[in-house]
Each structure stands twice: as C-alpha cells, then as structure tokens.
Amino acid sequence: MSLVPMKQILDEAERGGYGVGAFNVNNMEQIQGIVRAARETNSPVIIQASKGALRYTNLIYLKKLMEAAVEENPNLKIALHLDHGNELDVIRTAIDLGFTSVMLDGSLEPDGKTPRSFDSNVDITRRAVEMAHPHGVTVEGELGTLGGIEEHVQASRVILTDPEEAAIFVERTGVDALAVAIGTSHGAYKFKDTPTLAIDLVEKIHALVPDVRIVMHGSSSVPAELIDAINRYGGQMPNARGVPVEAIQEGIRHGVRKINVDTDTRLAATATIRRIFHDSPTVFDPRDYLGPVRDAITAVVKERMIAFGSAGHNDDYMPTTLDAMKQVYAARR
Ligand code: G3H
Numbered sequence: 485m486s487l488v489p490m491k492q493i494l495d496e497a498e499r500g501g502y503g504v505g506a507f508n509v510n511n512m513e514q515i516q517g518i519v520r521a522a523r524e525t526n527s528p529v530i531i532q533a534s535k536g537a538l539r540y541t542n543l544i545y546l547k548k549l550m551e552a553a554v555e556e557n558p559n560l561k562i563a564l565h566l567d568h569g570n571e572l573d574v575i576r577t578a579i580d581l582g583f584t585s586v587m588l589d590g591s592l593e594p595d596g597k598t599p600r601s602f603d604s605n606v607d608i609t610r611r612a613v614e615m616a617h618p619h620g621v622t623v624e625g626e627l628g629t630l631g632g633i634e635e636h637v638q639a640s641r642v643i644l645t646d647p648e649e650a651a652i653f654v655e656r657t658g659v660d661a662l663a664v665a666i667g668t669s670h671g672a673y674k675f676k677d678t679p680t681l682a683i684d685l686v687e688k689i690h691a692l693v694p695d696v697r698i699v700m701h702g703s704s705s706v707p708a709e710l711i712d713a714i715n716r717y718g719g720q721m722p723n724a725r726g727v728p729v730e731a732i733q734e735g736i737r738h739g740v741r742k743i744n745v746d747t748d749t750r751l752a753a754t755a756t757i758r759r760i761f762h763d764s765p766t767v768f769d770p771r772d773y774l775g776p777v778r779d780a781i782t783a784v785v786k787e788r789m790i791a792f793g794s795a796g797h798n799d800d801y802m803p804t805t806l807d808a809m810k811q812v813y814a815a816r817r
C-alpha cells in the first residue's frame with residue numbers, strides 16, 4: 485500500500501498554515517465517500533480507524549478496502565491512522581497491518597475510566613514511539629481528558645491540557661503529534677449552551693512545541709440540517725450540538741493541524757437513510773440507500789476539506805515513504 489506517513493501530511497499542513505481532516509471509517513461506503521471528497525477537492529486526507537473499527541472489519545477487510553482506495557487514487561496523499569489505541573498490543577496490530585500512523589491514547593487506563601497519571605502516560609506513550617518509529621510510523625499522543633466519552637469519568641473536572649506539561653510530555657515521549665483537550669468532546673452532544681474552546685491553550689502549546697502537530701479531537705460540527713432531518717424522519721436527537729466550523733478555523737489559525745471528525749459523517753449517513761426509508765418505504769436494495777449515504781458523506785467531507793483549508797494542497801509535495809521516515813527517526817536516536 486502506498487500510503488504516506490501522517491507526519492508528512494501534518495508537516496506540510498504546518499508549512500501551509502492549514503488543517504487536515506482525519507475521518508473515521510468502518511466500512512466501504514465511508515472509505516469511498518471520503519476518498520472521493522479528497523479527489524474532488526484535491527486534498528490530502530487522513531483516514532482513521534478505532535479499535536472498534538478494527539474489530540468490526542475483522543482487520544483484513546479494512547486493510548483490503550484501504551488498499552483498494554489507494555490503488556484507485558494513486559496520486560492522493562492518504563495516511564491511515566489508528567485512532568485512540570490504548571494498549572501496545574493494538575499499536576503492534578496496526579503497524580503490522582500497514583498503518584502509517586498510530587495514536588497511543590494514554591489519558592485513561594485500559595479500563596477506559598481511570599485517568600492515568602502523567603508519568604504512566606509518558607511511559608506507555610514513549611514505548612509506543614519506540615515501537616512505531618523504527619517502522620517509520622507516525623505517533624500521536626494525548627494529554628488531558630476530553631469531555632464526552634471520557635467525561636463520565638470525572639463529570640465535574642474535564643482536565644484541559646496544560647501547556648508546560650505538554651512540553652515536558654513531548655520531550656519525554658518523542659511524539660510527532662499531540663491531541664489536546666481544549667473543551668471539545670466526542671459525539672453529538674458537546675455543549676449545553678454556547679460552545680467555548682480554550683484556543684489560548686493551542687496558541688501556547690504551538691509556541692512551546694512548534695515541531696509537534698496539534699490535534700483536535702471531538703471536532704464534529706453537528707450540522708443543524710442533519711439533526712433536523714434525523715428528527716423529522718423519526719430520530720430522536722434533541723439538543724445535539726457541535727463545534728462551529730468557525731471555532732475550528734480559529735484553532736487552525738493558532739496551530740491545530742489535525743482535526744478529528746467522526747460524528748458528522750455518522751449523522752450524514754443516518755439522516756440519509758431515515759429520509760429514504762420514510763420517503764420510499766418500498767426500497768429494500770441496500771444500494772438504494774447506501775449509495776446515497778456515500779454521496780452524503782462525500783458532501784460533508786468536501787465541506788470540511790474546504791473549510792479546514794486542505795483543499796487544493798494535495799499536489800504541493802512529493803509523497804515520502806515509511807522507509808524514508810525510518811532514516812529520519814534513526815538519525816534522531
Ligand atoms: O473517538 C472515537 C471515534 O469516534 C471512534 O468511535 O470507538 O465508536 O469507533 P468508535
């Protein structure tokens with residue numbers, strides 16, 4: 485598979501001052517929808533799979549679908565990234581599968597509930613770096629806890645990333661990218677009232693660790709028109725609210741380079757299927773609703789590629805390889 489290392493995509497984004505969307509996938513229509521958006525906007529793209537996605541696709545289907553995407557689009561800069569890996573075993577699995585980037589999310593213990601100590605997070609993340617870099621594979625770490633899927637742990641104190649701690653974390657672990665907690669959360673219910681993000685933290689972290697690429701998780705915007713469509717056609721998603729695109733753009737201006745989006749493509753899929761089932765109750769061929777789902781995913785991803793500024797940048801640079809990255813990392817040791 486000629487996937488590019490994620491570090492290259494993010495370093496180029498840093499040079500160009502834009503952000504790159506990292507979109508989660510679990511199936512063929514998602515992969516096709518996202519890759520088509522990249523093709524039509526001439527954008528580099530990060531495709532990411534969670535541990536759950538690896539399980540869902542029985543590993544091999546994801547690998548083969550990604551091979552197909554690369555074969556079909558040999559000129560696109562595509563990185564394949566493991567999202568929220570929380571154990572070294574899954575990092576190993578992703579490297580063996582040919583991922584060009586991995587995330588070691590050491591913010592929580594493997595039980596997914598107990599916050600890890602700073603030292604324990606440093607230790608497991610450093611071990612992930614030691615495992616990945618000899619293969620040329622990029623590593624993303626996480627410091628701080630997001631709201632959303634992590635906030636049930638400590639509902640009263642979502643811990644935002646401390647810039648000084650971030651600098652120490654980067655220096656001790658050697659990560660290429662760092663996910664920061666600035667007030668976003670996963671899922672469709674991110675804010676009760678007005679969305680507020682701690683963009684000042686991004687600015688400080690960017691100044692303190694300029695060589696590390698800042699990642700914003702929980703970046704879906706939860707478009708009102710998709711929520712309205714879902715609710716109109718029988719869904720129940722009251723009070724869903726996301727991060728306004730303008731807030732993400734402000735983050736990009738201050739140094740965010742990787743923007744994680746999953747919920748928005750899920751919403752696009754659900755709104756489409758609900759509408760079709762409501763309007764056309766006789767439909768039973770999955771292609772008649774999964775094809776439109778794919779189109780809806782393309783539409784939302786294209787909008788994000790344009791808004792984040794990555795559109796038009798695919799051909800700015802020649803692709804590098806994991807082998808070349810091996811040399812880069814070896815020279816550092
Ligand atoms: O941040 C988590 C992503 O949205 C992936 O979700 O674990 O349900 O695949 P998942």
Ligand code: 13P
Pocket residue numbers: 508567568669670671672700701702703704705744745746747748
């Ligand atoms: P959303 O739930 O906002 O799409 O965030 C996805 C994410 O952060 C994946 O790691």
Ligand code: ZN
Pocket residue numbers: 568670701702744
């Ligand atoms: Zn995330």
